[in-house]
Amino acid sequence: MLAQAASQLSHPHALTHDVVATPPAFEGTLPYTDCCYRAGEEIYALGDRASALYQVEFGAVRIFRLLADGRRQISAFHFVGDVFGFEAGDRHNFFAEAICATGIRAYRRPVESELAREILPVALEALVRAQDHLLIIGRQNADERVAAFLLDLMERQDGLTRIELPMSRADIGDYLGLTIETVSRVLSRFRQKGHVHFERARNAEIVHPDALRAICE
Amino acid sequence: MLAQAASQLSHPHALTHDVVATPPAFEGTLPYTDCCYRAGEEIYALGDRASALYQVEFGAVRIFRLLADGRRQISAFHFVGDVFGFEAGDRHNFFAEAICATGIRAYRRPVESELAREILPVALEALVRAQDHLLIIGRQNADERVAAFLLDLMERQDGLTRIELPMSRADIGDYLGLTIETVSRVLSRFRQKGHVHFERARNAEIVHPDALRAICE
DNA sequence: CGTAATGTTGACAAGGGTCAAGCTTAGTGG
């Protein structure tokens, strides 16, 4: 597993281009460099100059904002193949951190004219995702939110019922607008009902996807 | 007031181009037609072909989604000058309705290559707005949400402390992820504390903007 | 002027948050 090799790296550092087989997002169009991050490491911070586009090669990334008192809202998780890091201005409006040992391909930001065509589809998709998320957080209860989250994870992991949850319960809570405790309680209830089986806290088998679908309507 | 003239129209219909002085969003680049809508009228529905971009000339628009059981999440309000209606695919993912008598300029959707450069900035801005909204709904309480909403309205109405709320309490609730009753109670509390003065339910004076800023941090 | 839609307020209930204790797991160092 690539993540194992990566976890031994003490600092993010450039790799050669042929380490990983992730298909490039901008095939043949943009120069890039690869970089590894350990769990919890910052990829960029709010206010940093937005000078690159990023693609996840392996691992997972959380994108978030903070309120003055420390409350955190995770607006997105990114997994293998996902592209992120484009911004409205020339500065980042968010923080990005590696959730676990993570490889990132950084594409030098193309000039404005080319950039538009390249990333508009990605930006529009991100917009739809953000608005879906808004519906979930604004109008669904804890059970519905967690069910939708598990189904989303499943779909993004090739639809396989065995899923990994690389993020902590705190991450899930901050993504769904819930507390750690509520996330934990809902997952326990799903487990008791037999909808999900947890081998470990971060490895689950979705036993009855349809039960979850029925919950989030 | 243009809205008065518009409110007499019985059906949406094309206007000549020189009725309103709103600066076009795509000056000289795209052909357009103008159209009027009455309060509550649908501009487009989920699933409709996304064949145009829209700009508000006067009035206000709500963009929303529905859950199967009728719960509604308003993802955005659009006011004079705002551009909306771009989508990830070739179909609309949302409903758009006029909140009050509203004039809309519909630009024929440009070909893909031109489209990208035109609307990328608008799309990125919408993304930031959606993600801001996510933080508010996911991590702020009722007082903070309503305070942030009032300040947002104020800023978008030229920063003047006299603001209009064209939308109903139900709209505000569905935008902020609250019920009508909670919105009403919070507004009453703000009124009692002297932060806001309501001349009518939909006309307010923000007496102490800083008090509201302090509330939403 | 009368009616329906919209908004306000109150009483009560419940979903989810807070605080606290205990359990599991992974990582570390002897």
Add this chain to the structure above:
DNA sequence: CCACTAAGCTTGACCCTTGTCAACATTACG
């Protein structure tokens, strides 16, 4: 290799914010 520790997770008890239900007030409109 095992024991210790810290971080992460789970569970329980309690409480608070917000939702629900209902009555009433106000406004807009025909």
